[in-house]
Amino acid sequence: MAFALVLVIAGCSKSVDVDRDSCTRLRDHVIDLRFAGLEKARDPAGRTIDLSGHRAALKTALGERFIDSCVASMSADQLACELHAHDLASEESSTLH
Numbered sequence: 001m002a003f004a005l006v007l008v009i010a011g012c013s014k015s016v017d018v019d020r021d022s023c024t025r026l027r028d029h030v031i032d033l034r035f036a037g038l039e040k041a042r043d044p045a046g047r048t049i050d051l052s053g054h055r056a057a058l059k060t061a062l063g064e065r066f067i068d069s070c071v072a073s074m075s076a077d078q079l080a081c082e083l084h085a086h087d088l089a090s091e092e093s094s095t096l097h
Contacts, residue, residue, distance in 0.1 A: 015076035023070035031058050
């Protein structure tokens with residue numbers, strides 16, 4: 001499964017090491033951005049939707065392949081920018097796979 005990121009930010013912080021820990025943080029950050037704003041989502045009956053299962057499923061789907069791709073292909077500056085993004089604006093541009 002691939003997720004493309006176009007990150008809407010004014011600037012990036014200093015570089016980070018491109019390693020498994022940083023790429024795992026990126027995966028978790030992508031998941032957070034993906035579900036941003038849905039914390040108060042409700043089903044048709046008006047009940048709050050528990051997103052924990054959806055988050056876990058996405059984490060499993062991205063899994064090690066996402067982390068391996070990140071380590072192999074991201075620059076330190078690119079990783080830093082994506083870790084500090086506040087918005088997941090598009091899934092059609094640059095792709096991690």
